[in-house]
Amino acid sequence: MNTAIAVSGLTKRFGSKTVVDRLTMTVPAGQIVGFLGPNGSGKTTTLRMLCGLLTPDAGNGTCLDLDIRCQAAEIKRQIGYMTQKFSFYEDLSIAENLDFVARVHGLPDRRNLVMVTLDRLGLSERRTQLAGELSGGWKQRLALAACILHRPRLLLLDEPTAGVDPKARRAFWENIHDLAADGMTVLVSTHYMDEAERCHAIAYIAYGQLLAQGTVQDVIASAGLTTFTVRTTGDNHHTLNTLTTALRKAPGVDLVAAFGAALHVGGADRSALLAAIAPWRTDPALIWQDDQPTLEDVFIHLMARSQDQYAAPTGNRP
């Protein structure tokens, strides 16, 4: 087996709204794949279909070579799914939650396993504390520990590091990479660019449609974005502000974003962009610099473009 997830034409509607639209995606075994997209783009819905929590309205696919439609029960034994919202028992203690998961999966040497897991989490002293009394970040850590307790072959994580501090976030990602090195496949949804860059590959979804897939470099390159960074000589903020306002309206400029004292300006059509910025390039108060687009530039550009398509009457609205 070298693909962990292979789905095609996956579609989910809620009422008249198509939330996931003919999604086709493959995730190679042993890889960490980042799942990105704006709020409400259908990430959680896709993950739920993959683990059998939602039935797709159309399309089919496999998870770990098991059919997502008719072998959901078998899939559930082999995957770990961490929900976006904390969904363990707040009225059970930390240890009792882990104990419950271990019992359900019928794990051998349960007591020891729970103890070791608590130790690794650094929660041994607080084992009797109710899960509901934990801080947000600690809840996330507990949920992750509970999801990997039964050593699943595929891990689906829905924004696992939301609200987790940087140190714990780094530890979390090291942990994920260790697990992947042991052969576990991970599909992880996130809104953080730095996390996306830690993944072997990323998939970008907007309005239910998969817009880009591949390594970070591939995705950046395939966007075909030309970008410039503009700085001012001296502290001429005023000029930068007028420039921003002017460029936002200019045709050929798809992207204007401020980064501190600098401005990112980008466009998909290189010649149109050059034409748009031509009058400003001679301004002595501004320093123009050819630049590589960042992943964030690409995403914001993708998001804006798909929004236009979605809003257009010719868009593929149901």
Added chain:
Amino acid sequence: MTADGFSLPRLWAMIVKEFIQMRRDRLTFAMMVGIPLMQLVLFGFAINSDPKHLPTAVVDADHSPEGRTLIAAMQASRYFAITAAPETDTEADRLLATGAVQFLVRIPAGFSQQLRRGDRPALLVEADATDPAATSGAVATLTVLARDALIPDLTGPLASLAPKPPPFDLRVHRRYNPETSTQYNIVPGLMGVVLTMTMVMMTALAVTRERERGTLETLLVMPLHPAEVMLGKIIPYIAVGYIQVAIILLAARWVFAVPLAGGLGLLTGASILFIATNLAIGYTFSTIARNQMQAMQMGFFYFLPSILLSGFMFPFRGMPGWAQVVGECLPLTHFLRIIRGVMLKGNGLADSAVELGILGLTLLLTTAVALRRYRRTLD
């Protein structure tokens, strides 16, 4: 090992979890014990469908020994307590209108004279029948009471006025409850009512609570069989239900002195079957309701006909045909027959077999519905 099959260790995991959650939920747990106690006090002590010592006013315009005999007999029956002797009719009417008395007995002037002449004088008893149940017992005793009280006075020349005994001897034996104590009827029935109320509600909230708290997602993504979830939610409450049964049985024996004529084993078995049936019904509700509020309302919707049409509140045979049909469909009706039969009549297994069978069938049916209704997905 198949992922889809039933597994005892997983069921055990559910049971342990539910027990811990139940223990943490102190208030609910306290209610489980508190409700039977409260109901016992309310129904057992406060409710009496055959009330005695009802306040009675007597307007005695005759002042004869016969009148006094009658009044004495009424007091002796314990149904009537003579609390007022108004002088005028208007005053007497006001007593009845204000509710100060339940009965008004008027002994007209010349009552004893007419009685002696054999003129069949009228003895007027007015009852405040706004609550028929409160007066019916007392009224029923009146005829017999008046006749028996006055016969000894009809001696000598009046002896011919004494009613002739009927040509047969009618004997009514009040079996199983010779003193017609309301508590004999209510206390065993209360067991069924308390179990219906608490057990249905407990499981009605079971799945909806998981859904509302978001934990259903975790539960569904774990390899749990629907039957494991259902039994895991039912079994802990069977224990709780049995605690309630024990409380009521102990109170029945030691507080209300209700006899236990039948076997404790049959009683236990029937109670557990009834508890399980109610839990299964509640669980079915929770697979239908979208949230805890809806589940709660369904619980009430079920509870009301149960308490009214099962024969707990009102005599089953006194209900119109359609109500009896509805009543027959309620598990409480059948449980009441079993429990009253076992506790008061000393019925055995063979006597209760039909009712037990109906309860068992209901349990199987609701379980099947619940398992069919239980969704393994979130949509």
